[in-house]
Amino acid sequence: MRKHRYPSDVSHEQFEQIRPLLESARKRTKPRTVELYEVWCAVLYLLKTGCQWRLLPSDFPRWQTVHRYFSQWSEPDQNGVSVLEQALKKSQVGAARIKQGRKSESSFLIVDAQSVKNTDSACEKGYDAGKKVSGIKRHIAVDTQGLPHAIAVTTADVTDRKGALLAFKRCASHLRDVQNVLADGGYVGKPFAGAVKELIGAEVQIAKRSELHTFAVMPQRWVVERSFTWLEKCRRLWKNCERKLNTSLQFIHLAFLVLLLKRS
Template identity: 35%
Template sequence: MRRYPSDITDEQWAVVREALPVPAWLEGRGGQPEGYCHRQMLDAVFYVTDNGIKWRALPADFPPWDRVYAYFRRWRDQGLAREFHDRLRGKVRESEGRSAEPTAAIIDSQSVKAAACVPAATRGYDGGKKINGRRRHVITDSLGLLLMVLVTAGNVTDRQAAYTLLPQLRSRFRKITLVWADGGYAGRLVSFARRTLQLTVQIVRRRDDMAGFVVLPRRWVVERTLGWLMRSRRLVRDFETLPASSETFIYFSLAMLMSRRLARRAVMPPAQQSRWTAAA
């Protein structure tokens, strides 16, 4: 019986279990079996992500908070959270009738306030948004699924972060040749990407005659993804000492969303599945 809205359902678990990284001890690479099952641990991490509580405030019916935090930390340090997220992303793309490997992407950023516990060395003032905190630089595919994320101090500009992100994007996703971006990425970055990375950065500009909120082509996809992140209370503000922890919570937040989407897809009648795939 489900205890909390963030708990993994049986339908979700059927999807999630196939995407879990293989433990090192099963492959003879050392270590020992977990003291708690993955489903219990993921339920606990999802609860923290969804509700934004302190680790020590985990309800008593979860495993001890220090064991859950050790699990989170291991998944952060060994890149397992990203691996888990990326496997789910491939499943979602295939369920929507797409290739697992994207060919185009959209880049944008989001500034959030930082809590008092965030060190001064990893926070900064975003003069455009008037926010003292951190900035999340993300690249998504054309469905809004996350491809890359980099959390920096708030004073790191879009172009500065893109010089780090785009080479990594090119090396990890060789089929991507086109990236849509807003005016903050215009300038030398465009020629750098074309000359050095063989990557076309196409600027989608907001016209001067536009007033109020306007849905801009392509850019709305990544902006929707940034909106998805704000559904998780742990991400409404940055509480993490390490930027890597912030990135890991982003992976877990979107893993929750994708696993629910895949679970709903699995129980759809075949006729409705066909209509959904055609619409995608």
């Protein structure tokens, strides 16, 4: 048992909200020899500080044990959904919206993409010629509170439109109530609007920039930018340090999940 807490830790009460889902990922019947809460806090320490797995402090369980548990929580099931994604969308995003007096599923989403540089350990990458970035691209669709409803990670050479459609396709079962999708000029085009209509039955609205050559905050568009800023509070997400795209995706789920747990 650790003698002191780290700022990255969540409380025992907050952890109990997701403990059943995390325990469901266990594939063996052999008695657990480590405290699951300590494993969870070790993963959060790595996410927040950006350290390597082998550099986890010694008062946590062995790094091999922590990595094995994280791999189990990150593994997609037959529907392509990991335990971390289930914990985020089923027990946290919906609950946070209900707590605010809203429906669990949003009818309005804001979509955007962010290109992120790779480190030398990353195996999959592409080149975003517009942003001059060699790495990956994160595609997210959030509600008016900045809570994620659809997320996808691709190589940076994938267009914003294609990545957004991939995110909608992955999470279509949770987007049944969506009626409108707000996007910027990078998503202009009838093919994209038609594909969104076919996938989730929503209309695409394009937020046009001011023709004046001055900076102006675009109404509602700033919300998705704030969500990207939340991710960047985790040093693990400043760059893409992961070998596989799925691992990068799961760390994004984890970052949003921790944010909502600490708010609860």
